[in-house]
Amino acid sequence: MKSGCEGKETGTKRSISLPVLNNSKDNVELIRESRTSRWRAGALIILNVLMVAHFIQWRFMGTTVSPIEPSESMFTLQNGAVNAGVIFFSLAMIATLIFGRFVCGWGCHILALQDLCSWILKKVGLTPKPFRSRLLVFVPLIVALYMFVWPTVARALTKPNELPLFPAFTNHIITTDFWATFPPFWVAVPFLFICGFMTVYFLGSKGFCTYACPYGGFFGLADQIAPGKIRVTDACNQCGHCTATCTSNVIVHQEVKQYGMVVDPGCMKCMDCVSVCPNDALYWGFGKPSAAVKKTISRNYSLTWPEEILAAIVFAASYFAVWDVYQIVPMLMALGISCVTTFVVLRAIKLFKTADLSFYRFNLKAAGKVKPTGLVFVFIVLVWTAIVAHSGWIRYHEVAGSRAFQRLQIPDELALAQGDPARWLSAVDVASIEDGRRHLNAAKDFGFFANADTLPKLAWFEFLAGNTETAAEILKTASDLQGSQPRALSLYYRGSILNRLGRFDEALVNLESAIAERPDLVTALEEKGVSLWQLARRDEAELIWRKAIGQNPNLPLAFSFLAGA
Incomplete structure (x- = not known):
């Protein structure tokens, strides 16, 4: 049997404990490279190539399969248009209910961008630190309920009695207007940059998945009752390699020790933890679901409770400020912007409350004195929040003007x-x-x-x-x-x-x-x-x-x- 490293766990209230490795040259490369990471990277690259091929085929032929996007399910619920998106989303939910959250880890183009960002940051010596919030983690589920449940509830509350609850289903699997539900290119590029890169830089690996992805809101619930889990054998000696390698910010070594499996719904079954385990103690298999386990591990968070409440307020305010402003900011982009805004605003406030503060390798404040890098950070935050606030002011006028338009009584004719x-x-x-x-x-x-x-x-x-x-x-x-x-x-x-x-x-x-x-x-x-x-x-x-x-x-x-x- 392979042997892992020994060590004891130490920590504070605001930190995550990992076993301490011996600081010798022989131990520099103790954590082996994940074999599955290359397979997963290959799968995500193929996914993006197929997406580009799908677009090119539509441009040349003028007709194609409708977008294979979960968001397309909204049109099925609202007007009965059965498309490729709702079929994919349904199959993905069924798969997640059985096997766990594999679809997120192996079949999402936004996750591919986030992993690319994490890889680039690590190559330049910057390791994204996970931002852990008690309240914001519920945002994906709230948005998912709004997107996929609220339309049916609203229809039930407002429809005439003679109309059915669900609209008549029609076949929309093939389309001639493939790009109709996507933003224009000049919006798509900043959208992908914010959601795929900025969220990782500020909130850590898979930051968008954790705090903004509505599909993940449902996949996370489904994962809780899925029998397919990352599980552990008696060979585990708590070396912590799994946690150090996990890009989903899961405290793997603690969870497998306490529960015999990973119970965190954020686990996307990337399988890196299984691959790097020096004792081959981790495996994916069927068994008791997470929902059947009483959670006893005390989690560590990045924010105090007053900060949590402030974060929720900032998130909500920035979201409604930018969502659909100028009719160009889509919902997911607004969620990504809100994630970034929340982090930088709270970090800027903390800069003036604490004596020492750093961000990555940048020392923002030391011994009570704000450093030049801290001043640059404050300036960037002020510009960013000013743009968000201006967007909110514009959005207020857009909404108020549109409501006035709805009050008009004179017929156009x-x-x-x-x-x-x-x-x-x-x-x-x-x-x-x-x-x-x-x-x-x-x-x-x-x-x-x-x-x-x-x-x-x-x-x-x-x-x-x-x-x-x-x-x-x-x-x-x-x-x-x-x-x-x-x-x-x-x-x-x-x-x-x-x-x-x-x-x-x-x-x-x-x-x-x-x-x-x-x-x-x-x-x-x-x-x-x-x-x-x-x-x-x-x-x-x-x-x-x-x-x-x-x-x-x-x-x-x-x-x-x-x-x-």
């Missing part, structure tokens, strides 16, 4: 039918227009980016307020930023407004572009007929109006146009 819709506005409309213009103009004038979702709303407010030229210009900006169906609507409204301004040639171009994007947009046909009529192309106008009525017989304006022709 009535407003567009009049050269000046002011006399048709109710008191609620007038107040909503004033609020909406104030909020959305603030977001537009002081934001770093234009919001393609709120610009059309601002344009409508301006039109109702009598600022027709301004409305047309804002809609032009919006249509340049938008794609597909939203762009078609902006072009339609701009064409309609240009008709009211007498700019019929320009209106016709916009309306034809809208119809090209959405042939089913019958109201655009109506307005196109108006443009043609005013341009003295009356035969064409009549044909267009008849076509519109053919698609929708309930078009009183088209009938009145034909009657007047």
Whole structure:
């Protein structure tokens, strides 16, 4: 039998104890290299190559299998669209319920980026230190419930009695719009950098998995009742190699000693601990699940309870500040930003509370004096939090303006039918227009980016307020930023407004572009007929109006146009 190192465990309240190795040259390489790490790296590389191949195949052929992303399951729950994502997520959950959390460790592209970051940091002499929080660890589960349970609950609470709880399922396994649910490239790059690299640098290996991944929220629960676990034999002598090697921040040697297996739901079955064990005492096998074991080990955390509460407040505030701001920050990116913000804010506060503080090899404060590196750190934190706070201010105006838009009572058709819709506005409309213009103009004038979702709303407010030229210009900006169906609507409204301004040639171009994007947009046909009529192309106008009525017989304006022709 191989022999491991001997040692005794020492520690403090805020540290994790590991056996102490003899500081001699013979013991420098006591922990052997993990054999499975290369296999896992190969699996993750193949995964990323297949993802790129999937994208390339879609670009060349125009049709492909829908994204194999767990987030796609939301569309199944909301509108019954069965896609490859929900199939993958379902199979992954079943596998986790049996074998444990292997899918995370061996089949996640975000985890691959995090492991790459950890590897790079270690190559330059920086070892990510795990950030351990009592409260933030529940964030993934909360977000998972919001994404995958709340839609069904909301439907049950609001649906008419005659409608079923679940929508009728339809086949959406094949798609022609593969990238529709993904952010644009210029957002995807910082998204991956924040979630795959920055979270590791600040929160430790697999920091995003621990504090932000909603899929991990469910996988962690499933792992608790899975019979497949990392288990131990009597050959274990508590050398601590397993814990030192674990990239999931699990205290392996303590858990296997106390429970005979790893019970931490953060264990992603990377198998490094099994590979490096000098006594071959660890193995993966079936047996009693974690849920059947009473947890008795006292965990060590990075924060005191007051700090925990502050961390939860900072996390929530920063999350709602950046989520969907400018309509470009997706949920997972917002979670990653919130993780980083929480860490740096608490570390900056600690800098002014303690006499000594370091971060990696950087000495931020010593003997009560803030070092130059500490001042640089404070400056970076101030810039970062200022950007987050500014995003929150912009997001407030975006949300408030959108709520004002929802309060409008005047129908679009009535407003567009009049050269000046002011006399048709109710008191609620007038107040909503004033609020909406104030909020959305603030977001537009002081934001770093234009919001393609709120610009059309601002344009409508301006039109109702009598600022027709301004409305047309804002809609032009919006249509340049938008794609597909939203762009078609902006072009339609701009064409309609240009008709009211007498700019019929320009209106016709916009309306034809809208119809090209959405042939089913019958109201655009109506307005196109108006443009043609005013341009003295009356035969064409009549044909267009008849076509519109053919698609929708309930078009009183088209009938009145034909009657007047």
